[in-house]
Amino acid sequence: MPGARRRKDGRPGPHGELSRSFGRLALLGAVLVVAGLVGLCYVGFATLTTMILFGWLLLVGGVVGLLHAFQSRQSNFFWLAVVVAALNLAAGVVVLRRPEGAAETLTMFAALLFLAGGVFRLAGGLVVRGPQFGWTLVQGAFGVLLGVLVLADWPHSSLYVIGTFFSLALLFDGLGLIAIGVGGRRVVSLVEEEGQGRGQGGGGAGPAATTPPA
Template identity: 75%
Template structure:
């Protein structure tokens, strides 16, 4: 009588865990695609989420600073918490302005990162010369494109956020699918082993 190749015990738990990882990946991919279709809404949503995270982080930091009163950390904790709370309130009240400011920051990051990659690839000329040069040129062009549409670049943050969700989701799907396959292969290998007589 052949043994069942269906994973049991820990293998079944691992397989279920990888399945849930793949499901989460599918949800992130769907959210990323919806965000790419409605980038202005994705920008507004991400800014409000960012603002609330700043606000909650500031309140938690303030509570932590109050608990640490009497130490050297107290005043630094109060200042950082107050800055987080103030930034959170500003972002929640003016999400469009916050998105424009972050778009400017992202454009400057793309420009400086692209410039450093271009110059570095030309100076070093390492084994990844072509890819580094291409990535630097892409970052530079992306920074110029964002800056050229600023301050009306309210779609930039939503697009970047949606792309991040999309690629994270694809990564989770690949991890979940690959993990399920590996667990299945290990279960089949264990099932094929001959039963040792007791």
């Protein structure tokens, strides 16, 4: 049935709407994949763009926090909310005025996190020796190696580390959305074909069931 995806009023049926939703999801994933690939080609630009977006997010979060604090100024946490919102605003202004310096600070912070996380994984794996002993050691060694490499090239590494991580996140998120969208459309198509097959089988069996016995 070619028109099974549409209702009698011409609007798409539930299967058609669901298939279109999965199609839009796959299209969004393709956009994210392209953005991730462009970011990997221009990691310096991706780093600067990421820091600018981060600064604006801090500013917007600070403004929203201030509005929420003044709306609930009768609560006991009014001044704490004001201080947190003011810190967000100040951090957003600093990041927007000095995105390169903010990138250097965040890169060092990320490298220290990788290094500390890798050391703790290695120590925990050697002490516990659980079923994932080998995988834990590999993760810990990778984290230590990544932290050492980033720190060894700091502050020059701040020009590409954040942009690379952000672009890789966009790329993998986009691939995941494409997989979900394409798989969802296939599932909807299979369900629709199965429903059409049942409908045709039921239509053929109907007249025979109502024929009176000879």
